[in-house]
Amino acid sequence: MYVSAIVLAAGLGMRMKSNTAKPLLEINRKPIIVYSLEILSRHPQIKDIILVVNAKSLKNILSLLKRYRIKKIKAVVLGGKLRQDSVLKGLAQVDSCADLVLIHDAARPFFTSSMVTSVISEAQKSGAAILGVPVKATIKQAAGRRPQAAGIVKKTLKRENLWEAQTPQVFKKDLIIEAYNKYGRNKVTDDASLVEKLGEKINIVAGSYKNIKITTPEDLVVAEAIIKKCNTE
Numbered sequence: 001m002y003v004s005a006i007v008l009a010a011g012l013g014m015r016m017k018s019n020t021a022k023p024l025l026e027i028n029r030k031p032i033i034v035y036s037l038e039i040l041s042r043h044p045q046i047k048d049i050i051l052v053v054n055a056k057s058l059k060n061i062l063s064l065l066k067r068y069r070i071k072k073i074k075a076v077v078l079g080g081k082l083r084q085d086s087v088l089k090g091l092a093q094v095d096s097c098a099d100l101v102l103i104h105d106a107a108r109p110f111f112t113s114s115m116v117t118s119v120i121s122e123a124q125k126s127g128a129a130i131l132g133v134p135v136k137a138t139i140k141q142a143a144g145r146r147p148q149a150a151g152i153v154k155k156t157l158k159r160e161n162l163w164e165a166q167t168p169q170v171f172k173k174d175l176i177i178e179a180y181n182k183y184g185r186n187k188v189t190d191d192a193s194l195v196e197k198l199g200e201k202i203n204i205v206a207g208s209y210k211n212i213k214i215t216t217p218e219d220l221v222v223a224e225a226i227i228k229k230c231n232t233e
Contacts, residue, residue, distance in 0.1 A: 002047050003120055003170070004098040005040050006090035009033050009061065009106035010054045010079025016217060021057040023106045024064075025220065028227040032214060033061065034068050035109030041071045043116050046102070048074035050093045052086045084184050087191060091177055100124065101176050103191050104168040110210045110226055116168060119205045123170035128200055130169040130192050131207030135162040165190050166207040175200065 009023040016022050023033035040046050049072045053061050058078070065073060075093040079086030087103060094101055100123055102116070115131055122129035138159060143151035169191050171179075179194040188194055192202045210226050212219060 001045065001100065001120075001124060002095065002098045003045050003100045003102055004074070004094045004173075005046050005049045005102040005104065005168075006087065006094070007033075007036055007040065007049060007051050007104050007106050008079070008083065008086050008090070009057070010052050010086045011083070011107070012054060012056075016215070016220075018217075021054065021060075022214065023053070024057055024060055025214075027109065027214075027220065027223045031064055032109050033106045034064060034070075036104055036106050036111070037065075037070045038068065039111065039113055039116065040102075040104070041073075043113055045117065045120050046072060047098070048072050048095065050074055050090045051076045052079045052090045053077075054079055082187060084180070084186070084188060084194075088180055088184055091180060094173060094177075098173045100170055101173050102168045102170045103176075105213060107214045108167055108211055109214070109223070110208070110212060111166070111168060112208070115205070115207060115211070119168055119170045122203050122205050123172065126201065126203045127172045127175055128170070128192065128195050129203045129205050130190070131166040131211065132163040132204040133166065133207045133209055133211075135159055135164050136209075163204055165192060166211050166213075171195060 077089050119129045139157045141154045183194045183197045
């Protein structure tokens with residue numbers, strides 16, 4: 001089974017309000033991107049890694065690959081303007097022999113090797129699998145995202161049916177390529193959304209509430225707490 005991993009690290013992280021690119025910010029003195037690359041490079045089922053970066057962080061990330069001795073890097077490519085553009089750049093580098101494609105956001109440093117094994121195993125059987133956790137909060141649907149422009153509550157969604165999608169997400173190569181060829185111009189926040197548009201079923205594998213996506217400065221505080229707790233367990 002040939003599994004190729006695409007790691008997305010091309011975002012500028014505008015909401016982080018930092019002059020340092022988000023993948024290069026440190027948690028416990030280690031750059032965020034290194035956590036993901038170490039797990040994937042050491043996983044026995046991952047054949048190679050395609051790293052998608054932005055031009056501003058390219059030089060520093062290449063230096064980190066050497067410093068931390070990251071193996072299995074097949075290609076380092078520049079991403080596009082939107083997330084889906086970056087995925088397309090990564091998919092273009094996937095080997096023709098690959099059976100499965102794993103796609104992961106570098107801003108999620110706290111997934112585990114066992115999660116990778118589980119989501120690969122499910123995708124191998126069903127064709128498409130993602131990590132996810134049940135939603136804890138009560139979710140209200142409103143007109144917009146910003147508090148000052150959200151308007152009134154339209155409805156309360158049934159929490160028992162809601163899951164928070166995480167990465168890694170794994171798909172049969174031909175399936176994810178077909179999804180991007182047909183719907184890749186749609187603005188989406190995860191890759192499974194495009195596969196859903198093909199009418200394919202997506203299977204959810206248990207993720208972890210620790211598998212947070214680092215987006216804002218507050219998330220860095222939470223990330224430091226996660227690392228501290230893990231180091232004391």
